[in-house]
Amino acid sequence: MHTTKSKITKLVATALMGAFSVVFLVPLIWMISAAFKYEKDVMAFPIQWIPQSWNMIGNFKAVWMGNVPFHLFYFNSLKLAVLMTVTTMIISSMAAFAFTKLQFRGRGFVFGLLLSFMIIPEQATLVPRFLLMKWLGLYNTHTGLIVMGMFSIYFTFLMRQFMASIHNDFLEAAKMDGAGYFTIFWKIILPLCKPILATVGIIKFIWTWNDYQNPLIFLMDKKLYPITLGIQLFRDDYADNFAVLMMASLSAIIPLVVIFILLQKHVIKGISLGGVKG
Known part of the structure; x- marks a missing residue:
């Protein structure tokens, strides 16, 4: 009897979650549908x-071969996302290794101080960062965005939690064989951290691809715009053409959807392991 009730409860919960999922997917489904239509059919009621x-094909050509250099915005987003992701993975993993496997005075205090910075909203640092980028001559450059985006307290914390679960016996054995810290980090620690590295890489790539605030403030030249800013330029030429706008939006999210579908297991696994271990 208890088993039957449990199965019914799970079935009802699954049905409800499925219904909610469909509701959340309606805007995405409408966008895909509108991207393939003629403009006159987009607002037709009832919805087709x-x-x-x-x-x-017509909407695709308008987006990729029209007056707005959509391919350039795509390349800029890809460049920023890849470089920020790679540099963040390197710096965060090295910092996490230092905070977990290296013994130095004040390690706990420094790590606690680092975590305290997480309570500061990013918006509160916009003016200081703006002045700093102007002073360094990095304003209106991709380099400035990459420099600001390569450091992450959150990912350092996440990787530190994961590395704390790696037993120190591996390090001691490597030291007895004459391995230095860099060799231990590169050949022992990193191979064991593949799940959390995949998680950091995926999340950082998605965050960078979707970033709107920083490019808006720190970029002026339209040739440097990523896709989040570049897609706004379609409003000038296609303000009333929702079909083209939806095709541009669909093209913008395709890489994220593909990456998440293929690698979502790594994201869930990495976050769960990094959150509960250590």
């Missing part, structure tokens, strides 16, 4: 979820 007349 499956277009009767397809204009996918």
Whole structure:
């Protein structure tokens, strides 16, 4: 009897979650549908979820071969996302290694001080960062954005929690064989940290790709715009053409959807391991 009630409860919960999932997916489904339609059919009522007349090629050409250099914005976003992701993974992993496996005076205090900075909203540091970038001559450059984006307290904490679960016997054995700290870090620690490295890489890539605030403030040249800013330029030429705007939006999110679908298991596994161990 108890087993039957449990199965019914799980079935009802699954059905409810499925219904909520469909509701949350409606805007995405509408965007995909609108991206393949002619403009006159976008606002038709009732909604034609499956277009009767397809204009996918026309909308695609308007986005990728029109007056707005969409391919340039795509390249800029890819450049920023890849470079920030790689540098963040390197710096955060090295910092986490130092805070977990190296013994030095004040280690706990420094790590606690570092964590205390997490309570400071990013918006509170906009003016100091703006002045600093102007002083360094990095304002209106991709280099400035990369320098600001390569350091992450959150990812350092996440990787530190994961590395704390790696037993020190591995390090002691390597030291007895004459391995230095860099060799231990590169050949022993990093291979064991693949789940959390994958998690950090995926999340950082998504955050950078979706970043709107920093490029808006620290970039002036339209040729340097990432896709989050570049897509706004479509409003000038296609303000009333929702089909083209939806095709641009769909093109912008495709890399994120593909990455998340393929690697979502690594994200969930890495966060759960980094959050409960150590």
